[in-house]
Amino acid sequence: MSESVERSPVNIDDYVMIQRFLYAEVALLDRRAYQAWFALMTHDIRYRVTTVSARPAQDKTSRFAIIDEDAQTLKMRIDQISDPNLTHAENPPTLTQRLVSNVEAYYGERNGVFEAASSILLYASRPGSPETGLYAGERQDILIRDSSGVRIAERTVNLAQTILRDSTLSLLL
């Protein structure tokens, strides 16, 4: 997402529309309605999750991806965790609660395109274990609105972690 200074914040109606979209979208993930969630992606979706390595504070931060999917590979990921016969990591399923806040939204390059930033906190309780995982990050989305509704064209989730402490990540953010 570009950081150009002349981006203009969306008006209140569009802000509420975007906020509603983000809440509805994250609810699909918490309900494990993964295929319905995937239907909110555009056909040329780029979905990324990044972490960072600890560098001296004076160095430039350089993030790197741990998930970097196009529609085809994202669909494989979704198909795996949504079919009980095809996943061990998510069977029994992780209990999750995702909190989305700090929404900022701007008008994009053309009509119907929005740039939205939000914070996400993913609480994940692994089945049969007293331990819980927490993932926090900043999300940067490019949203597109057309006659069929709002869809996500690009999402980058920048996790605030250098080492995933709760094993590998089978969930989406």
Place this chain on the structure above:
Amino acid sequence: MTYHPRMKSDATRWVDVERGLVSREAFVSDEVYQLEIERIFNRSWIYLGHDTEIPNIGDYVVRNLGNAPVIVVRDAPDSTKVLLNSCRHRGAKLCRADAGNTKNFVCPFHGWAYEIDGALRTTGFDHHLRDDTDFSTMGLVPAPHVENFYGLIFASWDEDALPLRDYLGDIGWYLESFFNRTPGGMEVLAPPHRWRTKANWKIGSLNFIGDSQHSPTTHIGPSTLDAARSIRDGFRKHGQDSFHVVTDEGHGCTLTYLAPGMPEKNYDTHSDALKPLYQESLSEDQVSMLHHLRVCVGTVFPNMSFIESQVGAGEKALIIRLWQPVSGTEMEVLSWVFAEKEADQVYKDRVLRNGFHNFGAAGVFEQDDMALWESATAASNNPIAQQYPYSFQTALPYADTPDENHKWPGRAHRPADTEIAQFWFMQCWDALMRANDGKSDE
């Protein structure tokens, strides 16, 4: 340890060679972990990183040699030092980041300053020291042995360590085929993925040295959904040719090829642009080892593993994996993706993405591995379970029948869905664990 399939079992504490069993204690006990640090990790060659992570003088990464934090630093164009990341004064870490570049190491606690080769320059209070204070004994503690194998940086705390090439032995031939197959060598494509998993580190080493039996069940997801379904169906139809290779010191790998007669179009995903370079850099035998290779997965004893695989929709990705023990029941995993330096950026990006889509901190293969490794560790960590050892019994019928026609280094065993390589790893592990035990190995 050299390869002799029927080791004497009388002094064995954890591994029952005759019955193909291994004590569960070996996979959960913190006491065993402490012994492993002393007898295995502080005596073996340990992989620490790759040349291309620290290309410039002053570049460093922070890793663990055994369970000791170390700085791996490029101190001269062709030299790497491995230094204990702990000030000689009062122990603080010189480097608290994972990686960076520096002209010297200055302790943030009281200001002792070291050159990048570890030599002490000043304590900051040198005028208060006696005149006979010997700075040459006060540098950062160096690992006595650091060697480079085609870009792979290994170190050992053991003063009497074998030369690295002797330690690697026959597995070196395979490593060379993957990491020195073009004149430019391989390149790390991104910083390592890192994650903590509550499972014993050896499960990782065993998984990669040759655990073909887990694939159909653990990985039913990706193997069912594989976008390159035509390849999978091709293998189903034509079969595949695979075998285990084990070598001295507990190393090994498992190779899987296209079956003879299978049409090669679409199945051989090494880049056509790079293949001519392989012929420049490798022997004819090594080139033929790579030819039509679908998957090679292996372990360098004790805790470095590697995999080059063609799964999913994309390019074949070469990955190095470090299983860093944290305790008897937890490890930290580091995972790097590699491509040939000569490859173009588009190809490198595709290798990287495909590599960690499958194997990495959110890999579609690894997420299911980790869930099951954690469950095995959790369920074994009690005295009732520990009365019942793990079974490696499918290794037993094959121990005395290596493939006499194998023409490459190491001993090959067919078929490739036995536990022969995994049990070989455990026998070598057991021999080292007993080596300092007051009991004889031979």
